[in-house]
Amino acid sequence: MTPPIIYASAGAAVLCLGLFGFLAARHVLRRILALNVMGSGVFMMLVALAARTDPPDPIPHALVLTGIVVAVCVTALALALLTRMCRDEGSALLPEDRDIE
Amino acid sequence: MTQESWMEGTLAAPLLGAVLALIAGRSAASAIGILTALVGSAASIGLAFAVSRGGSFRYAVGGWGAPLGIDLRVDALAAVMLAMTGVVGLCISVYAVGYFRGKEAEAASSRTNTGPAWLFWPMWLMLWGGMNALYLSGDLFNIYVALEVVGISGIGLIALAGGSAIAAALRYLLLGLAGSLLYIVGVELLYAGYATLDLEQLRQRIDAQPSTWLAAALMTAGLLAKSALFPLHFWLPPAHGHALAPVSAALSALVVKTGFYLLVRLWLDVFAALGTEHVTTFLGALGAAAVLWGGVQALQQERLKMMVAYSTVAQIGYLFMLFPLASMSGSLTGALLLAVSHAMSKAALFMCAGSVLAVYGHDRIQSLQGFGALMPMTAAAFALSSISLIGLPPSGGFAGKWMLLSAALAGGAWWWAAIIVLGGLLTAAYLLRVLAFAFLEPVVASSTRAPRAMELTSLILAGMAIAMNFALLPLHDLLHAGGAR
């Protein structure tokens, strides 16, 4: 049970949590958060991947950095759209989910 | 000019243009947009020619080279997609100029603020650049980045329309994000297994083992979501249906092809080592389902743009029929030609829808009577692109379907053939249903006319879709000279 393995499996667990959240949640904000959780899981796994070798493999780091940037952009865009939707339509649910409750 | 410079042009021009347009702001955006479009398309076409002469090649940006640096590489497959993007992109840009001029006039007349229309240009050029990057990049991570660029700019473009487009954009975003996460997980599993991201090296190293299977599965699922293949298509119709006309055109014609392109790369190239025939059959089956489902849905629609959007769902399905037939000669050529001519005709259709909206103020199919007499060019464009979409001769759509059909029949897989033919009939049903109203009398009187640029570009694109009928042979030569795989 080396640290990388632990990190990796933890990341996998986080990923699965996020995935579950994404499946379960209807509220768009929750979904966005869930996706971010998933992202974090992915990055953890990447870092763990880098740590397998010594010196650490640079590429996964590069990927993580890029990934984080992307994730930030997307999240920002998502939140912007969400607020706009709430303003326009008064609901934080996607149309197909609204009629359910 | 050298091959590399073509490549640099193809990649750099749109991205550069996007930044410039953003800086220049409302006043000069469209001018910059057109200029960029000209350069970019010229570059990509030049690149295609270069490939057809010199074959595929790689280019290490900044001389770093893999694994650390970014390697660009282009082969016939990529070249075709690039050329397609270039040509259609140029037309879309020209159309957009006319479109937004009309919009502004409208806004000026009826004080309705339709958002900062000029933002279309930076985002559109960014989208374009993203697609080019995607086609040019030779390793999985660059592809991921390109996918995100495409996704983000695409979502922004959809949101431009405001109103119910916002929700659609959001749905698209959530699904796209989930998709790219699955994809990146897959990537990292592969990296864990083979310590490389480069497609070439992967192809050589890949072997059958569970983690690889999982990786392949995750990436496939993610890409299916992005390319809106049934049953992951549901986000597409509202998104494409509510976006502005040029945006819908770009998304339906070009963006959905990226996912398809990557899947082709992966399953027909990189993952070829894993026993793939079941997967290809699966993808084909999904495609078949998409053809039928999309057709039925399109038949239900009352609004023109929604109908066209659902027809995209169906047409994507056609492309995926390539996978089970890939082993047959000519199938790849056919599928590619189908993709190209679909890009042209679908873009043309959305442009027509835009022109109709501009003239009629709505796009309810039932009340479009006499648009043939009112806007003959648009009607002609609609008719021509319908022909290509249905797959009636002579047209690119026909040539492509013919190749797929004969591939299926040569392999004795008559059920694929049956689906292809049946889908054609469905397509005919929903497109000609609209077309019939072009002839209905009496013609409703309308004062507003669609800008010539819009009608003309749609007609030109539709004409190209027809002319693609004769592109089969050059395409075939290109693929076999350029060594697609």
Add this chain to the structure above:
Amino acid sequence: MNDTVLNTLLLLGPALAPLAALPLLLAGTRLQTAVALSALPALLVALLVPAGTVDLPWLLLGARFGLDDTARMFLVFTASLWLAAGIHGWSYLNEDARRQEFFVFFNAAMAGNFGVILAQDAASFYVFFALLSFASYGLVVHSRTSDALRAGRVYIALVVVGELALFAAIVLWVNLTGSIYFSEMTLVSATAPARNWAIALTLIAFGIKIGAVPLHVWLPLAHTAAPTPASAILSGALIKAGLLGWLRFLPLGSEAPGWDHAMIILGLVATFGGALVGALQNNPKAALAYSSISQMGFITVLIGIALAVPDAAPAATLAAVLYAFHHAFAKALMFVGLSMVGATSRAGRAVVAGGMMLPALALAGAPLTSGAVAKSELKAVLVAAGWNGLAFPLSLAAAGTTLVMLRTLFLARQAQDTHAPHAGMWAGWWLLVGGCAAANWFFPQARGNYVMSLDEWASALWPILLGLSVVAVGWRAKWSTEKISIPPGDILLPLSEMWPRQRPTPSVRQGHQNVEPPSPSALRAARAAISWVEVTLAQRAGLVMVLVTAAVVLLIAS
């Protein structure tokens, strides 16, 4: 080349002359009169031109026209009949508003008639036969009275049937004999496939024209309805075309088991039946029509014998032609005579009466008339063929003829058709009288027995006397034909029923059953289901992605 042109002119010209003359109808009154003479070229050709044929390969299916003995005989009496009828008719219809129209049909039919005679190949024959048949319709319905139109309907229906039978017959014969040229049609052995069909169709096709029982129904109606000169033509020329058809197509000179007896029987039925029914008519034209039916019965018998006894075929055919020749003039004269009874001057009436007696006697077969010669020829054939048994019944039939003739003369005396004949009518009438009187001089081989032995006199006379006595008895017994008359067209099948009535039908039925949309409720249900699936997919997006992933994994693993 040149003499091809000349031959064409001589051998096809007569048939085309009547058509060529039609434009004259548009000319001034004096020129128009020339139309009445359209038959002259044909007559001249018949009398002067030597036998010969001309081939026109580019025409129809390779046409051939020519004069052989049969054609010449037919052309002689047909042409003179048309000529006389034309001259007579022109002035007969003097007051008629539709005279031009009448002559359009008249000349067309004339052209058809001559063409039929001159044609030497099946196709041309078929062409002109059709022309003759269809054009004659115009003659029948000329008066446009309801009777005329009804007669026309019956006539045209039978014509169509006849045309189709003829078509099939021609196809079969050409296929069996391997040639469309009469001269090259080989005799087909009785065993050849479909030969019986061919014979049957031929009998039907021409039996209709010739008025063979039971296809005769049109004849009394048409003769009654048509204007007198037209009736003369119908009875004199048209029905003879049927005979010509038989001569051209039937395999005379080879066995036709079954058919021969059938024809003889039918012929006898016609002779007696025609005579009896004719005797019970109240319209002189109808009576004459029935007499024609009965007379054609004799010819039918002859053809039957030709089929029964191949060796006797030539003689039989010749006899048939002679009989037709004689009957043509006599019957035509009777008809035309009916239109002359309105003569004003006493002398005129006397002459007309004489002019009625002559053909009447001839038809009854009185000595010194063409009838006697024809009948003796007929008997000679019977003897030669060894069918003497038929001699007596046929003589008895002559008695029937006498009855019909007396009936006709009686009816003619009180005929209503009484406007004084014009010069033209006289001219035509005299022409026919001459023809009728001189008819037997045309029979080269008949001159011999023109002076007849006593028993021949006897055998020619007793039927007439018998007929006279029957009439005398009937006279005393005050039989009234009003009680026991039979309407013209006796056994007329409900042919008119076969005429399609205009049934108003929803004519778009065909189309609409194809554009029927599915019922709205079903459509709504389908829509609902589809949209449900769509929404569920959207709600369970993540799940779908997971499932797809799992599926792919499984598929690779498998």
Add this chain to the structure above:
Amino acid sequence: MTDPWIPLVAVGLPFLTGIVIFMLDDRQVALRSLLNLFGAFAKLVLVGVMLWGVVNGRDYGVRLAIAPGLDVALHVDALALLFITLSAVLWALTTVYAIGYLENAAHRSRFFGFFSLSIFATTGIALAGNLFTLFVFYEILTLVTYPLVVHRGTQKALAAGRVYLCYTLAGGAVLLLAVAWLHALAGPRDFVAGGYLREFGTDHQFTLILLFGFLIAGFGVKAALFPLHGWLPVAMVAPAPVSALLHAVAVVKAGAFAIIRVVYDVFGVEFAQSLGVLGPLALLAAFTILYGSFRALTEDELKKRLAYSTVSQVSYIILGVAVLGPLSTIGALVHLVNQGLLKITLFLTAGNLAETLGVHHVHEMDGVGRRMPLTMTAFTVGALGMIGVPPIAGFVTKFYLGSGAAQAGQWWVIVVLVASSLLNACYFLPILYRAWFQPQSAPWPNEKREGFDAKAVLLVPVLFSAALAVGAGIFANAPFGPLEWAKLISSREFGYGP
């Protein structure tokens, strides 16, 4: 030596004419008419050149590769010439007629544009050198004739157009399958007299029979074979010249012509016989003949009656094809021409009646013969010709069909011919009777024109085509007549003359 230009021009000319006409404004009547006439008569000249060339043993052909092993091939052979000559002549007639018929109607540029395009497609079908090309132009024909059917733009017209598309596109789909399958099976092959499938011998029996069925079904739609004829009577809403063109030349004939190609030049009639597919085809055709005639009996609307008569008449061609033997082949081929001439005459006269007096139904035709003598004379010629009354063209066909049947020992065909002629008489003669021998019973529904008969420009083409129909009968055997060509083709197909 093969000369590529003539066929290219022959196909391209109507295409360009059509495109240019689309550009024109509706009001440029003179220019458009000029273009139309130019196109029509230039085509006539071209056809003349081709006739002359082929007679002098020249070979016209051109091919363009679409994909490896997939060519669009145009080739001029005798059969093609027969069809293309017919279409060229009748196109010229119909063009003249249409110019007169549609003057001051709406959307004329559109109409004439598609009109030319449909001739472009027909020419392509005629000259097609292989099944693929034939299919391509066949589908084009479907598309370009649709706007003509719906030209009036009424709901009724649209419904008719829908029916038309339902049938033709479904047929096209089946066809696509069949053609592609055959292509996959036999590889790229050109039409060749005697067919090229015979080399399969006894392999793929089932598949070939299936494909034959598909091809017949696909082409049978346009040829209006029995279960597939539904569109034809409905398409009658189209303007008269369209009905004339569709029913006499372009669509229906294209179907029949294609079937001829399939049977003779793809399967080869002997091979088809050995597959045992000709018998059913013959039965189907025979049934269609009788069915069409029966339906025609009950139709009161003139054009519908004519349409059903077309359904019946076109199947004569197929019947002739399906009956093995040179004579019936001749009958079929020559009927291709004769039926065209007769039917176009009938439809154009119907157009005259509608245009001049507003007469659309049979029961309105009492005494019309006196009002429009020339038109009705032409009509009479057409009707009698259909019945098969000599010397009008129709009887030549029937003679050869009958002889062919007798030659093949299939006597029942003769029965069918006779029966159908009887039915023809039953639905045509009453019309003639009303027109000529009945007095006018009611005022004309909508008399648009006083004076003698119809407009000259409407009258001349009608009379001309009627004259042609009579001529084709009287001078049937003349050199270079349709019959001559038919014999030539038949001897080519059977290797021996009739």
